[in-house]
Every structure is written in C-alpha cells, then in structure tokens.
Amino acid sequence: MSKRTASSTSFGSSNTPLAKRTSLNAYFPSTTGPPKPPSPLVSSDPLTDRSSTFIAHAAPCTNHTQAQTLQNYVRNLRSTTHPVECTHEIMAYRCMGLKPGKTGLDSEDDWKVEINGDDDGEKGGSTIIKQVLTQEGGVDVAIVVSRLYGGVMLGPVRFNHIRACASQALSRLLSAQNLSNLLSRLSSLDAEIASHSSSPTKAPAKDQYVGLDEAKAERLVTAREKRLELLVKKRRQEEEELWREVERQEAEENSEPVEQPAVAGEVKEAEDGSVDANEEEEALARAVEDEAGAQGGGFLPEEAGAVDAESKEVAGQAGLANGK
Template sequence: MNTSQSSLDGFLKNSRPIEPVSTSQEIRDRGSTFVANIFHATTPEAAKAKVDYLRNVTHSSKRATHEIAAWRCMVLKGGRTGLDGPDDFELKNGFSDDGEQWAGSKILKTMESLAILDAVVIVSRWYGGIMLGPVRFSHIETCASEVCRAFKKSEELKEAITMLSTLDDILNQLRFELASLSSDGKKASSADGPSKKPDYSSWTPDDLPKAKRVIAAREKAIVTVKKMIAKRREG
C-alpha cells in the first residue's frame, strides 16, 4: 500500500469529515466546472492523502475528471530536531496534473506568489465535453488564487489571536501589579488578580481588521499601565 493510501485509511478511521480551510466559488464554462479546495498539510505525504480523500470520499458520488493539486510543505531535515532554528527545515513542494498537463505547476506558482506554506491546493475539474483551450488554465488559477488568499487570511488571524492571548496575559499581570501598588497601601486581594481571558474562538478571517485594532489597543494599554506602575513606585 502506498503512503498516501495508508494516510487516507487513517483519515477514514476518524468519524469526522476532513474539512478544507476554504473552498472557492465554482467557475462554469461550456459545461465544465472548476472548484478549488485548500487543506492544511505539513508533509507531501499528508498532501497526497488529502487529494485521495477529496477524490475517493468527498467526490465519491460524482468523480471529478481531474483532481489537479500542488503542495508546499516546510519539513524537518533528516536528523534535525527543529531546536536550532530555520536551518533545521527545508521546503518540499510538488504537484500533480492528474491528466491536465501543465495545470499542477500553475497552481504551485500561485501558491508561491502568495507565500502559502504547509498546505495543499486541489482544483477539481468536471469536463463538460467541449475543449476550452488555454482559458482552462485561467479558471484553474482563479480558483487556486481565491482559496490561497482565504488561507492566508486564516493564518494571519491565527497569528493575531496568538498575539492577543499573549498581550492579554501581560496586561492582566501588569494590572494586578498596579493594584498591588495602590496608593492606600493595601495589598491586592485575590479579586484583583488576573481576569478571565477573552474568548476569540468565534472569530473568523473577516474579523482580522478587528483583531488588528484590538492588538493596537492592548499594546497602548500595556504602555499606559507600565507608566502608572513606574509613577506609583516613584511616589
């Protein structure tokens, strides 16, 4: 059994379906239909397994004529642990035309242009019986670009939420420290301790602008509280 099929069997043992990070709008042209999906994939083997999953599970009732794919994965070099930094990793990329010559490389170029990493993009095409000529590549690139941009926003939101969580921790600790330096000389009570952290789990990529504004507000608040702490210590 090949590695991707083995990985696919592992996916199928999980009762939950494998959901893409994003799915593009359909493009229909003279009977043909094009649609792209992007999945997380940290290794080429995982990428190929996602292709198999889409072909054999998601599209099992209506097989696509082509499942064109490309992947870019940052993987550990042999014998490395990742503790020594970026030099422990290497980029592995590849593509599959699945019978649509040159199409896979066009998806890969789209991923490269948007600096997409640890993902696989799959553009499914259902052939409608009429040859489309070069325009088919434009459709493939348009679908791929759409999901790549959505993936990029999703990753940016994750980074923003991680940053927010860190800033929330810092701000809570500073506020507790400020309370402990209250002017009346009373020590901070347990009620003055770190407050409950905000829940960002419901945020979507559309909330990215809001996340950036909140980050700026948290950073400003941290500067303000630090100044207040310094002032009380001086007093």
C-alpha cells in the same frame, strides 16, 4: 472551440466572511470517511466556464502524506460545489523539509523547500498550482483544484481558471491562519492586561471574539498593545515612586541623633567631674611628694619631718580646693 464570453465564466462572491461559510465537515453523511486534513480547511468560490466547474481547497501541509490526505478527502467530498466525484483532482504542495542527515539545529542550510504535485490526468495542472504557491509565498500548504468536466474542451484558458481558484484558496487560508494567530494574541494580551491592572477586571467571555474578521482583530490587537504599554509604564512609575519614598525614609532615620535619657546624662556628668577631681588631686600630691623627695636629701631628720608635714598640709588644701 467557441470563444468564451465574459458571461460564460463566473466567480461566486468573494466577499463572504470566512466565519459565515459552512464548514466542509457538514457535507459528510457520517463520521466515517477518509482522514481529514489539518485545519483550517478553506475553499475558493466555484468558477464555471461552458459547463466545466473549477473549485480549489487549501489546508496546512508539512509533508507529502498530508498532501495526499487532502487530495483524497476532497475526492470523496460531496457538497453543493462538489456534488460528485470530479474528473480531475489536481494537487500540489510546498513545504519546508530537512535535508538528508541534517537535524535543523545547525543553520538554515539544514532545510530545503520541498515542492511537488499530481496532475491527476490534467497535464500541466499541478505546475500552475506550484507557481501560485511559489509566487504568493505559500509555505507548508497544499492545494487541490477540482475540475468537473462538462463535455466542452476549454483549451489553455483552463489553466487561468486553475490559477484563479488556487490563488483565492491560498489567500483565504493565509487569512484564516493570520486570524487564528491574532485571536491567540488577543487572549494573551487580555491575560497580561489583567495581571497589570490595579483594579479587578472581568474575565473576557469565551465567545467574545466569535465572528471577528481579520481587520477588526488587527485593530483590537493594536488597541490592546497600546493599553498594555500604558499599564506597564504606570506600574513602573509607581514602583519608582515607592523606592524613592523608601530611600527618603531610610535617609531620615539615619540622620536623626540618638537621644540619651536625662537621668543617665546627669549621672555620667557627675561621674566625669569626680574622675577629673581625683586625677587633679593625685597629680598635685605626686608633685608635692616629688618636690619633697628631691629636697629631702640635704635636710636633717627633723627638717625632713617638717617638710613632710608641710607637703601633707598642701595636699590637703589642694583636695579641699578641688572639692568645692
């Protein structure tokens, strides 16, 4: 076996933005064909070594059936990097699954990690992909590494190529999923900012985030979160000031004395004075009568009449005095 030189193995450029790469769906001649795997579906750059070409495809996966769907889809794929049916379509997947008899509602122990693969004639190939998935944290992911055999046996180095392609495809899939989550977060933040803004804001264009890469999306999310935080703080301060103003006005209203009309006050004062005068007259008259009654028992009838006349005269004078 000839020794591989550095120039005989090449990776395509890994700096190509994900959004600018051609969709794999464009390579199907018609809408008929094998079922498509869940999106996003990403691929690695092709790697060529002594006429053998390796390329990996990765997609979300939650069970064995979806992993087989991806494998069959890639097997029938025709593109510049996958022009014919390849010699091997090496597949492996790693996903979370429920243990038998479990519902997933009790605890984390209800779940298990399911990992499996298919060498498709390349013995030990799926083991390499499973190692990549485990070591790089791939969960609910399936990867298919295609190898187009060029007639020259590569030996153990072929496993390095399988690992490199699988790792690059997984990294791109995780980035694509993260970008999708960031774009969803941006849309949610835009809606929240509009609801907290005091002035009407222009609705964001539907295509304003098209072509946005992961790094820019992360910066935008951070900026939007800070803006929303300031708007929420400002709204809270405005509400607190409003409540303080309401409480101040209520306190002022409760502390103001109730003023009575002037005419009503004068009438009440006159009535009070009249009542006091009548009470004094009645009390004085009772006192005179009591005194006369107490003394009248030892008098003669004519003397009693004189006392009675005197008491009436005193009572009359008291009434005149109070009437002044």
